[in-house]
Amino acid sequence: MNRLLPRALMAPAVLSLFLWMIVPLVMTIYFSVIRYNLMQPDQVGFIGLENFEYFVTDPSFGTAVINTLLLLGSVILITVIAGIAIALLIDEPFPGRNIVRILLISPFFVMPTVNALLWKHMMMNPIYGVLAQVWLFFGATPVDWLSDWPLWSVIVIVSWQWLPFATLIFMTSLQSMNREQLEASRMDGANYLQQLRYLYIPHLGRSVAVVVMIEMIFLLSVFAEIYTTTGGGPGDASTNVAFLIFKQALLNFDAGVASAGALFAVVLANIAAVFLIRMVGKNLDK
Amino acid sequence: MTQIQKNLAIQTLRTAFAWLVTLLLFFPLGWLILTAFKTELQAISVPPLLIFTPTLENFSIVQDRSDYLLYAQNSLITSVASTLLGLALAFPAAYSMAFFRSKHTKDILMWMLSTKMMPAVGALVPIYVLAQTSGLLDSRTGLVIVFTLSNLPIMVWMLYSHFKDIPNEILEASRMDGATLWQEFRHVLLPLTMGGLASTGLLCLVLSWNEAFWSLNLSAAKSGTLATLIASYSSPEGLFWAKLSAASFMAIGPIVVFGWFSQKQLVQGLTFGAVK
Numbered sequence: 001m002n003r004l005l006p007r008a009l010m011a012p013a014v015l016s017l018f019l020w021m022i023v024p025l026v027m028t029i030y031f032s033v034i035r036y037n038l039m040q041p042d043q044v045g046f047i048g049l050e051n052f053e054y055f056v057t058d059p060s061f062g063t064a065v066i067n068t069l070l071l072l073g074s075v076i077l078i079t080v081i082a083g084i085a086i087a088l089l090i091d092e093p094f095p096g097r098n099i100v101r102i103l104l105i106s107p108f109f110v111m112p113t114v115n116a117l118l119w120k121h122m123m124m125n126p127i128y129g130v131l132a133q134v135w136l137f138f139g140a141t142p143v144d145w146l147s148d149w150p151l152w153s154v155i156v157i158v159s160w161q162w163l164p165f166a167t168l169i170f171m172t173s174l175q176s177m178n179r180e181q182l183e184a185s186r187m188d189g190a191n192y193l194q195q196l197r198y199l200y201i202p203h204l205g206r207s208v209a210v211v212v213m214i215e216m217i218f219l220l221s222v223f224a225e226i227y228t229t230t231g232g233g234p235g236d237a238s239t240n241v242a243f244l245i246f247k248q249a250l251l252n253f254d255a256g257v258a259s260a261g262a263l264f265a266v267v268l269a270n271i272a273a274v275f276l277i278r279m280v281g282k283n284l285d286k
Numbered sequence: 287m288t289q290i291q292k293n294l295a296i297q298t299l300r301t302a303f304a305w306l307v308t309l310l311l312f313f314p315l316g317w318l319i320l321t322a323f324k325t326e327l328q329a330i331s332v333p334p335l336l337i338f339t340p341t342l343e344n345f346s347i348v349q350d351r352s353d354y355l356l357y358a359q360n361s362l363i364t365s366v367a368s369t370l371l372g373l374a375l376a377f378p379a380a381y382s383m384a385f386f387r388s389k390h391t392k393d394i395l396m397w398m399l400s401t402k403m404m405p406a407v408g409a410l411v412p413i414y415v416l417a418q419t420s421g422l423l424d425s426r427t428g429l430v431i432v433f434t435l436s437n438l439p440i441m442v443w444m445l446y447s448h449f450k451d452i453p454n455e456i457l458e459a460s461r462m463d464g465a466t467l468w469q470e471f472r473h474v475l476l477p478l479t480m481g482g483l484a485s486t487g488l489l490c491l492v493l494s495w496n497e498a499f500w501s502l503n504l505s506a507a508k509s510g511t512l513a514t515l516i517a518s519y520s521s522p523e524g525l526f527w528a529k530l531s532a533a534s535f536m537a538i539g540p541i542v543v544f545g546w547f548s549q550k551q552l553v554q555g556l557t558f559g560a561v562k
Contacts, residue, residue: 005467006386013379013442014394020435021401027412086307094301102546103312109545110315111496113516114534118318120520121527128330128527130317160314165552169561172553210560221405224498224513228520242407250503255411262408273403277396280560 031259038253051260060236068240078159083166108164112224119157120229150238173207213276321531329527344532357515365494368433376441384449398439433494448482485551512537
């Protein structure tokens with residue numbers, strides 16, 4: 001086998017991915033420094049950093065950044081803590097463990113639009129929704145979740161979808177726990193809390209980092225869940241950066257400003273990516 | 287209480303609690319499935335109905351009203367085509383990386399991973415413009431290309447990690463015996479990696495089927511996938527919960543079952559092998 005063949009075999013995948021990355025990036029950079037509104041095709045020309053200025057000084061921008069961070073932070077916090085708790089709970093065999101596993105995993109395979117509508121209508125509707133019924137049952141006044149707590153509703157919806165992913169990873173990680181070590185610690189009289197503190201949590205450290213970073217990358221650009229439930233509203237109450245860019249591009253037809261925003265989102269995601277890549281890279285050397 | 291009794295009590299409590307948590311978390315999905323078999327009146331009844339005579343009428347209404355089959359066909363074609371195309375691109379690439387390691391292999395793998403980190407919304411405007419100028423807007427071809435490229439890094443990574451476990455000697459032996467590259471693929475590598483190939487394909491099928499960002503932005507009436515069909519039910523006029531549930535049930539049923547089979551690969555694929 002000559003030396004060219006391995007490269008030739010790699011070429012289609014590498015080249016297509018390279019185009020997929022570089023073409024949009026160059027175009028985005030170009031669009032971000034010109035005047036480019038789909039509704040005003042006659043106005044063109046180089047305008048420097050005006051689009052960036054417009055995007056960043058837009059009053060919606062600050063809200064969108066805060067919403068993005070709140071969404072990201074809350075979902076990660078909820079899924080990591082609940083995920084570890086559930087993984088520990090079902091770590092040891094019990095009757096029906098396999099069924100429990102399958103039921104717990106299922107929400108992750110539900111497409112985001114179904115997930116969002118299911119919660120919007122059947123769970124959170126203030127009159128007929130299940131949550132409203134539960135509230136009434138306990139004598140409380142039902143809440144209009146999507147109007148009164150739009151961002152928190154989105155957080156609940158997204159957390160429900162990502163909890164199975166976190167749980168699954170923690171479950172997988174727990175399977176590689178050193179059972180003899182656990183047994184030995186029990187013999188030495190360690191109680192469950194001590195085992196948790198000195199054995200389980202340190203063992204899970206690495207997978208927590210992985211979950212946090214994977215979720216960071218996916219959750220920075222939550223889109224479908226917002227699109228189908230609140231539409232970013234009321235006002236900008238549940239608009240994140242990804243949705244703001246979408247609004248600029250396809251609702252305001254301002255491709256220039258949207259591109260400036262997109263570059264901002266790329267920078268945000270890359271900060272998270274650098275850490276993840278380092279970690280995976282270390283793993284590759286082993 | 288003896289120690290054994292105490293352990294049994296803890297065990298029972300634990301089991302009960304595990305089931306309680308599971309049923310609570312699964313409840314929304316279970317509720318969706320139940321609602322799919324109710325009439326519209328039963329779906330919004332107060333208090334909610336748990337026991338009722340199931341009906342299948344919603345399923346036929348969904349088909350009549352919104353042409354479910356067209357969207358299902360689009361979903362099926364785009365996800366299967368993008369999975370096959372992705373495998374065709376990723377298989378040789380992963381082969382080359384796993385069995386002909388050079389000092390650049392690691393860099394290339396890392397770079398592929400980094401393309402997956404680009405948020406899709408960052409490429410929205412250029413991809414939209416490109417799709418429009420090339421006539422691929424609202425076409426299945428356009429969606430297949432986009433799905434393939436966004437899944438390609440995951441596929442290369444997963445195949446690579448499967449290939450890595452195969453000893454190079456087996457392939458070398460077949461080469462010594464005069465096997466061509468194609469014969470080597472077909473008769474040696476393929477049988478050895480069938481499991482890895484299947485699980486990679488399965489995971490990508492699930493990811494493409496559920497993909498919502500690109501299908502919402504690049505497709506409409508002609509090439510819309512099930513994800514877009516369901517999104518069209520978000521309008522507030524009228525409460526068609528039973529029909530929405532029936533449509534959702536049909537949209538997620540097959541893929542959730544696929545998902546159960548690919549859950550192990552999901553961990554490896556989505557964490558790029560960092561958790562095994």
